Amino acid sequence: MSKPVAHPLTPQQRAERTASPTFGTAFTEHMVSVKWTAEQGWHEAELQPYGPLLLDPATVGLHYGQVVFEGLKAFRSHTGDVAVFRPDAHARRMRASAHRLMMPELPEELFLAAVDALVAQDQDWIPDDPNTSLYLRPVTFASERTLALRPAREYRFLLLAFVTEGYFGRSQRPVRVWVTEEYTRAAAGGTGAAKCAGNYAGSLRAQEEAQDKGCDQVVWLDPTERRWVEEMGGMNLFFVYGAGAEARLVTPPLSGSLLPGVTRDALLRLAPALGIPATEAPVSLEDWRAGCASGEITEVFACGTAARISPVNEVCTSGDSWTVGTAGERPVGEVTARLSDALFGIQRGELPDRFSWMRPVAPAPRPAAPASGQAPASLTDQAARS
Ligand SMILES: Cc1ncc(COP(=O)(O)O)c(C=O)c1O
Missing domain, CATH: 3.20.10.10 (D-amino Acid Aminotransferase, subunit A, domain 2)
Incomplete structure (x- = not known):
């Protein structure tokens, strides 16, 4: 399901919010949510407006820390295309983290469908400035209302995005x-x-x-x-x-x-x-x-x-x-600079992607994202299959 915001911010408002983003603050307007229960597995995959959650005080993840997360990035190339760096590898690591914490593993296809849906929806947020990118934050937490110390029987996956320069700002600061x-x-x-x-x-x-x-x-x-x-x-x-x-x-x-x-x-x-x-x-x-x-x-x-x-x-x-x-x-040493240029060149689409690391995301509907539309069908389909 896709429920985009009814009144998206204007390009001017987006530009103001992302002008000099401190790491982890310039969130986009949407997020993806998927639920998991022992009976239904992964279900209710939805692209929805970014917003607060209503949580029971006994939400078990808050108490015992059954929480795993990831961090990956989408880049805009010099030609304007948007692609995500190695989302499959991040999906696999999130599964491994979930396994260690006795949490359900989000299937790789559903992880990728969530990434595709959110980045396609909010890609206009990525400024043309080559020093910026869209940081994607998948997180899964135990959402069951219980304080029993055992693996929870309900979980919630969320995918958020924010615009970022770099953790240490724009420069490659030593x-x-x-x-x-x-x-x-x-x-x-x-x-x-x-x-x-x-x-x-x-x-x-x-x-x-x-x-x-x-x-x-x-x-x-x-x-x-x-x-x-x-x-x-x-x-x-x-x-x-x-x-x-x-x-x-x-x-x-x-x-x-x-x-x-x-x-x-x-x-x-x-x-x-x-x-x-x-x-x-x-x-x-x-x-x-x-x-x-x-x-x-x-x-x-x-x-x-x-x-x-x-x-x-x-x-x-x-x-x-x-x-x-x-x-x-x-x-910046010579080898560090060479590696950095080579990696960033692939991420920015300036150098050939010889390892097939970049996952292209569907082009944004231009000139402005529509107020209502469909997330790629695959998000819902993948949840239904999980
Ligand atoms: C403890 C720790 N080590 C290393 C890394 C680097 O991992 P990656 O290159 O996947 O971002 C991260 C970031 O996720 C981290 O949190």
Whole structure:
């Protein structure tokens, strides 16, 4: 079903709302909602106006955190077409997260149909400015009214969208990181590999600590030995060893406690295609320190959907601090810039999509979206089939 807003904002109003969007604030006018019950499975898929929910105070997801989410982006190309980056990979990760939290898995086809419907409806929100994109936020939460501690029997999936520049604003700003030795993000056997709400609540104290130390982001070490570098805030890390034709990439392996990033996976495939070997291998904090001192590590960057590719130029620990490679002279290293240009070029439709990562979305009805219309039939069809 499709119930678009009766009176869409004018292009002028949209432009005002998206003029300089702080991350996570410039929401579009629509969302997708799908319900799940043990009896009916996924049902009542609907594109509807973005708006508040009426929740019972005993909605179990609020109490016990049965909540998983995703983050992916739709881009407008220089020719005006809109396409979504790797929605299938995000659909799969959301299923894996749901599996870990004993939640029903949203079928990939329904996830894709929801993405198609919302992006098709709200694509006029994406400004032509190449630095902006539409961030899509799928979330599933336990919606049953019960405080029994067991897997819930009712869930709700929502898909929201907001216009964004980047997590750190417009620029590819180098970041200064704080390596926390006190806090860990996830435990062995825990939920670190799932994108679930509690992981993010648990990270806030360490992020606050990083800011108190004058840093932008926190770097997590492994939960057992506190020795191996895992990831940074909400992003995965890559280390560049060597330079020029000798440059190679290393990223920490998926240990079970770090998130398997979709951007990380993309770079592991893209780098070799650019002639830069890329491997997954453990990197200790001592390797990082010594590698920067000897010049063996020339660049470090973090990557993720929200913040794209961000150079890491300074590292602080409780005992010392150091700069990475030629950070003082050049804010963005050569390999970081090459990878960033190649990835962004594919996302913006400027370079061939050799890995078939971009999912095109139906062109918007121009000049203005109609006040009433049909979401692609597939959204309802897919829910009925689930
Ligand atoms: C903890 C964490 N690590 C890494 C990432 C990067 O993942 P992706 O590239 O899929 O955005 C994210 C963002 O989702 C994250 O929250």
